[in-house]
Amino acid sequence: MSPTFLQIASLNLALGKFCLKDINLSCGRGEYHVLLGPTGSGKSTLMKCILGFYPSHGGAVFLNGQDVSRRRPEERRIGYVPQNYSLFPHLDVEKNIRFGLHGAGGADADRIVDRLCDILGINGLRSRAIANLSGGERQKVALARALAIAPDMVCLDEPFSSIDEGAKRLLWVEMKKIIQEIGITAFHITHNLEEAYSMGERLSVLLDGKLHQSGPKQAIFERPATCDVARFLNYRNIFTGTAHTHSDGTRIDTDRFSVVVSKKITPGTRATFCVRQQDIKILKPDKTLKPALSHNRLSGRIVSVFPFPEYCMVCFQISGSPQIHDLEIKLPPYLRERHDLYEGKEISVAFWEPSIILFDGSN
Numbered sequence: 001m002s003p004t005f006l007q008i009a010s011l012n013l014a015l016g017k018f019c020l021k022d023i024n025l026s027c028g029r030g031e032y033h034v035l036l037g038p039t040g041s042g043k044s045t046l047m048k049c050i051l052g053f054y055p056s057h058g059g060a061v062f063l064n065g066q067d068v069s070r071r072r073p074e075e076r077r078i079g080y081v082p083q084n085y086s087l088f089p090h091l092d093v094e095k096n097i098r099f100g101l102h103g104a105g106g107a108d109a110d111r112i113v114d115r116l117c118d119i120l121g122i123n124g125l126r127s128r129a130i131a132n133l134s135g136g137e138r139q140k141v142a143l144a145r146a147l148a149i150a151p152d153m154v155c156l157d158e159p160f161s162s163i164d165e166g167a168k169r170l171l172w173v174e175m176k177k178i179i180q181e182i183g184i185t186a187f188h189i190t191h192n193l194e195e196a197y198s199m200g201e202r203l204s205v206l207l208d209g210k211l212h213q214s215g216p217k218q219a220i221f222e223r224p225a226t227c228d229v230a231r232f233l234n235y236r237n238i239f240t241g242t243a244h245t246h247s248d249g250t251r252i253d254t255d256r257f258s259v260v261v262s263k264k265i266t267p268g269t270r271a272t273f274c275v276r277q278q279d280i281k282i283l284k285p286d287k288t289l290k291p292a293l294s295h296n297r298l299s300g301r302i303v304s305v306f307p308f309p310e311y312c313m314v315c316f317q318i319s320g321s322p323q324i325h326d327l328e329i330k331l332p333p334y335l336r337e338r339h340d341l342y343e344g345k346e347i348s349v350a351f352w353e354p355s356i357i358l359f360d361g362s363n
C-alpha cells in the first residue's frame with residue numbers, strides 16, 4: 001500500500017438504534033478504495049464521518065497524518081459526490097461546477113472549470129439545464145463540482161445507483177481513469193460486487209456497522225475472513241463441524257460429511273469452513289484419483305442442473321443426507337456435456353485443500 005492518506009482509528013458513532021462499532025480502516029495516498037456492504041450497513045454514515053458531517057462518539061479521523069476529527073467539513077479538503085448528486089436544478093451545468101469553487105471567479109476559476117470540462121468530456125454540456133441531462137452526464141457534472149475545490153480526496157456515495165446496467169460498465173472504466181489521471185485518493189461506496197471488484201484496488205467490507213475485512217480486492221474475494229463476509233460475497237457451501245486430530249492436519253466432522261485440512265485445529269473445537277463452488281471437481285468413474293483429492297471425496301446424486309449462459313450450476317446431495325442438497329457446484333458450461341450431467345445421476349465429487357476456506361475463529 002502507498003503511504004497512508006486516510007486513517008480511521010477506533011471510530012464509534014450511535015445514530016438512534018444504529019451504531020458504527022470500533023471502525024479501523026486505512027487508505028493509501030492515490031488509492032481507489034471501495035467500501036462494500038449491504039443496504040443499511042452504515043456505509044453512508046461512515047462516509048459522513050470522514051467528511052465531517054457527523055461528529056464521532058470516540059475515535060479519530062486522520063487525513064495525511066493530521067487529526068481532522070474536530071475540523072469542519074469545508075476545512076477537510078474532500079470532494080463529495082452524494083448518492084443523488086444533489087445538483088442545483090435552477091443552475092446550468094457550468095454554474096453547478098462553479099458552485100464547487102464557492103463563488104470564486106477570475107482567470108483561475110475559468111482555468112479550473114475549463115480543465116475539468118475537458119477531462120470529463122462535458123464541454124458540450126456547459127450551458128445545458130440539469131433536467132435535460134442523462135444519469136451518466138449528471139454524474140460527471142457532480143464529479144466536476146466535487147473536484148473544483150482541488151481536493152486531496154474524493155468521496156463517492158453509490159455513484160452509479162441511478163445509471164442503467166449497460167452504461168454503468170463503461171462509466172466504471174471511464175471514472176476510474178479520470179480519478180487516477182487527476183491522481184487523488186478515492187473513497188467509493190457501493191453494495192454492487194462487480195462494481196467493487198472492477199473499480200477498487202483495496203476494499204473494506206462493512207456489515208451491520210462493523211468492519212469485517214479490509215485489504216487488496218483479490219484477498220477479500222478469494223479469502224473472505226468471516227462467514228458473514230463470505231455470505232455477502234455470495235459464497236455457498238458453508239459448514240460448521242468439530243475438529244479431530246488427523247495424521248495430515250485436522251479432520252472436521254460436520255453432521256453430514258468430513259473434510260481434512262492441513263491446519264492444526266484444537267481437537268474438540270468447532271470450525272466453520274466453506275468449499276468454493278468453482279473448485280469442486282466432478283470425478284470421472286474410470287480415472288484414478290489424484291492423492292491431493294483423496295481426502296475430500298464425496299459420493300451422492302445430482303439434484304438439479306441449471307445451465308446458465310456463463311456457467312453451469314449443479315446441486316449435489318451427499319448419499320444418505322437429509323438435506324435437499326448439500327453442495328452447489330459451479331462448472332464451465334462445456335463440462336455439462338463432457339460429464340453428461342443430468343438430474344438423478346449418481347456421481348462422486350472431490351475438492352483439494354486450497355479450495356477449503358477456514359474462517360477466523362477456527363483455531
Ligand SMILES: Nc1ncnc2c1ncn2[C@@H]1O[C@H](COP(=O)(O)OP(=O)(O)OP(=O)(O)O)[C@@H](O)[C@H]1O
Pocket residue numbers: 015016017018037038039040041042043044045046191
Ligand atoms: N440520522 C440518523 N438517525 C438515525 N438513524 C440513522 C440516521 N442516519 C442513518 N440512520 C440509520 O443507520 C443505518 C445505516 O444507514 P446508512 O445510510 O449509513 O446505510 P448504507 O449502508 O449507506 O445504506 P444504503 O446502501 O441503503 O445507502 C440505517 O439503519 C439508517 O436507518
